[in-house]
Amino acid sequence: MLKLRFAAPEMLVDINEIQGLDYLERDPDGTIRVGALCRHATLERSTLLAEYQPTMMSAAPLVADPVVRNRGTLVGSLCHADPQGDWASVMMALDGSVVAQGPDGRRTIAVRDLARGPFHNTLAMDEVVVEAVVPPPQGTPEGGYLKLERRVGDFATAGVAVAIDRVANNVVRAGIGLTGVGGSTISADEAATALVGGPLTAETIGNAAELAAGAANPHTDHRGSAEYKRQLVRVFTRRLLSGLMTSGEEAA
Amino acid sequence: MTSLFEEITPSPPDEVPVRKITVTINGDRRSAMVEPRLLLVHLLRQGFKLTGTHIGCDTTNCGACTVLFDGTPIKSCTMLAVQADGHDIMTVEGLAGPSELHAIQEGFKEEHGLQCGFCTPGMMLTSKALLEENPHPSEDEIRWALGGNLCRCTGYQNIVKAVLWAADKLGEGVEAEDTEVMT
Numbered sequence: 001m002l003k004l005r006f007a008a009p010e011m012l013v014d015i016n017e018i019q020g021l022d023y024l025e026r027d028p029d030g031t032i033r034v035g036a037l038c039r040h041a042t043l044e045r046s047t048l049l050a051e052y053q054p055t056m057m058s059a060a061p062l063v064a065d066p067v068v069r070n071r072g073t074l075v076g077s078l079c080h081a082d083p084q085g086d087w088a089s090v091m092m093a094l095d096g097s098v099v100a101q102g103p104d105g106r107r108t109i110a111v112r113d114l115a116r117g118p119f120h121n122t123l124a125m126d127e128v129v130v131e132a133v134v135p136p137p138q139g140t141p142e143g144g145y146l147k148l149e150r151r152v153g154d155f156a157t158a159g160v161a162v163a164i165d166r167v168a169n170n171v172v173r174a175g176i177g178l179t180g181v182g183g184s185t186i187s188a189d190e191a192a193t194a195l196v197g198g199p200l201t202a203e204t205i206g207n208a209a210e211l212a213a214g215a216a217n218p219h220t221d222h223r224g225s226a227e228y229k230r231q232l233v234r235v236f237t238r239r240l241l242s243g244l245m246t247s248g249e250e251a252a
Numbered sequence: 253m254t255s256l257f258e259e260i261t262p263s264p265p266d267e268v269p270v271r272k273i274t275v276t277i278n279g280d281r282r283s284a285m286v287e288p289r290l291l292l293v294h295l296l297r298q299g300f301k302l303t304g305t306h307i308g309c310d311t312t313n314c315g316a317c318t319v320l321f322d323g324t325p326i327k328s329c330t331m332l333a334v335q336a337d338g339h340d341i342m343t344v345e346g347l348a349g350p351s352e353l354h355a356i357q358e359g360f361k362e363e364h365g366l367q368c369g370f371c372t373p374g375m376m377l378t379s380k381a382l383l384e385e386n387p388h389p390s391e392d393e394i395r396w397a398l399g400g401n402l403c404r405c406t407g408y409q410n411i412v413k414a415v416l417w418a419a420d421k422l423g424e425g426v427e428a429e430d431t432e433v434m435t
Contacts, residue, residue, distance in 0.1 A: 003311065003330065014335055023403070041324075065400030067378060152399035153313055154411055234271045 001080070006119055009244075021130065026052060026172030027185040029182050030136030038127055039068035053134065055143035055163040059090045062145060081115040081184070082153040085232030087132075088115065088185035090145055095231075096134045115184040125241040138173045139165035142244050146236040147179060150223065156180040157223040160212065160236035164244065176208070176237060181216035181229050188215040193236065200245040205217045209238040272335035277302070278346025279292045286333045293317045295333035296343060304344035304373045308402070313403035318374035319343050325378045327400075344373035347380065355425075356380055356418040365414030367405035379415045388419055 001007040006135055015021065020052075021037040025047055034043070043049060044060040063069055063077070063086050077087040078098055091111040098109050103126055111132075116122050146161030159179030164171050174195040178186040183247065191211035218229035274283045277300060284299055296302045296319070300320035308316030310329050317329040347354040356376045359365065366372045375398060382389060382397040389397070394415045395408070403411060 012332075014332075016335060043326045065315070067318055067327055071321075071326050071331070090309035121253055151402075244336060 001065060001119065006213075015128070019037070019091075024048060024119055032056075032131040032134040033073050034134075036131060037155070038073060038075070040064065040072050040074065040077075041066075043074060044069060046078040053094075053141060054092055054139070055145055056134070058143070059086050059145035059161065062086060062147055062149075062159075068153065074151060075132050078111060078114060078132060079121050079123065079129050081117070081119050081121045082155075083115075083118055083182055084159075084180040084183050085158065086145065086147065086159060086161075086179055086183065089159060089161040089179040090163075091132060091186040092177035092185060093143065093161040093175035094155055095135045095175055096132060098129045099131045099133060100124075100127040101130045108133070112187050117183055135146075137165045139167035141165050144240045144243065148232055155223075158216075158218065158229045158232040158236070160233055161239065162240040162242060162244070164195065164200075170196065171195045171200065171227075176212050177231055178212065178216055180223075181233055183217070186215055186217065188212040188237075191215060195241070198243055202242075202245075205238055205241040205245065209234045210242060212237040271334055273334055274337075276337045276340045278342055281317075283384065284333075288332065288334050290333040291329055292331040292341075293328040293334050294335045295336070295392075296328060296341070299333075302343045302345050306370055306373060306400060308370065314371070315374045315378065316371050318401060319378050320381060323381065323384070325381045325400075331356050342377065342380075344376060347376060354380075354418075355421040356383070356415070358421065359397075359414040359418035360411075363410050363413040363417050364404065365411045371401055371403045375403065375411055379418065382415070383419055387423060389415070391416065 015036065021035040024038050024046055026032050032053055040060060048084045049057040051076060051124055064072060074087045077085045078091060088111060096111045098111060098114060099106050099242040100109055100123055109122065114121050141163065143163035145159065145161045147198040149156055149158040156179045158181050161177040163175045174192040176188040176192045178188055180211065188211065191208040194208050194211055198204065213230045213234035216230050216233045217227045220226045253359065264268060267326055268287055270285045272283060272285055274281060282300065284342040286295060290416060293305055293307055296305045305319055307329055308314035312327050314332040317327055318325050319328045322340050344423060356379050360376065378398055378401050386393060391412055394412050411432060
């Protein structure tokens with residue numbers, strides 16, 4: 001924000017030296033908590049995510065580039081509210097939230113309510129996000145993240161996060177988040193809801209991909225035309241879900 | 253306003269705040285008074301005259317300004333100097349003494365891992381951190397690790413070869429030491 005000259009604050013508070021904020025932990029009920037100073041690189045190398053959270057595991061190595069991942073954080077990415085940020089899509093697909101701390105205590109904000117627009121979040125001036133929270137899965141959590149970038153570290157041309165929970169091959173919860181195809185990260189709720197209540201089939205997947213493409217609101221720019229980006233959303237949604245359909249059949 | 257022109261006298265600027273920081277750079281503890289807005293890369297280049305660290309894009313993309321921060325590669329154009337207070341920084345000048353080459357520097361020389369050389373300091377420091385974490389990386393692992401360091405000359409082929417060369421050389425050193433212990 002400073003280097004983009006979007007912000008020129010009189011005072012900056014560096015939270016990097018605060019101890020105990022760099023955690024990544026899983027509660028007994030399956031809730032995953034990511035502290036404000038937990039770096040992307042920690043998430044990328046995490047055995048906890050590898051075991052329990054496939055959508056986050058899939059996204060972690062795709063955030064920015066390896067050197068930036070040593071310094072950047074998931075919580076910072078969410079608060080930055082860049083419509084091309086990867087974590088907001090992932091956290092929306094997972095129904096994630098953040099915990100904001102202010103002088104009057106803490107409050108929880110759903111990630112879908114955190115961004116007000118590009119680079120604008122809904123935090124009060126005296127609040128800071130201390131952790132991000134992923135609620136416990138309602139079945140077996142599955143999913144992934146795909147994005148197209150022109151080169152490593154570039155912002156996404158478009159990206160899609162898919163997270164589903166399945167019980168006995170039936171989808172009991174689904175979330176789809178879209179990166180870089182609107183003024184804010186988009187939660188493709190209609191597409192996700194269409195998946196719930198039955199198994200993944202070619203038909204439900206095709207339907208969800210169409211609905212997700214319809215939820216996208218891309219603009220033509222130097223990364224591609226609006227129609228091209230919409231097609232990316234369609235293809236990525238279908239590709240991610242088709243991969244899960246195959247893995248579900250193998251499991252069954 | 254009574255006339256069409258009235259000169260405005262600018263008020264004198266407020267006193268610029270400065271902070272004292274102490275940083276370990278290439279093994280030496282050094283202190284400086286810095287403005288809080290000063291970027292780490294400017295402290296290194298203009299403050300400490302360590303001009304081996306380059307500024308390429310100034311937007312966290314290219315990785316030319318990569319230095320090791322407590323052993324981890326970071327882009328020094330996107331960190332404030334005050335954030336380095338109390339921390340350990342290694343720049344390319346710290347890889348080896350003035351009359352010697354680190355194995356990674358030797359590798360870049362032997363394998364022609366540079367043309368213009370602008371990206372090279374950042375490439376070498378990211379490579380150093382990689383080889384410490386993974387002493388025998390595959391070609392794919394090297395390409396993955398160097399993804400945040402851009403080179404416009406080489407097409408990366410010889411950079412990858414240079415890192416492989418350095419890994420072999422550093423590996424030989426370890427084996428030679430092991431042999432000595434055994435005999």
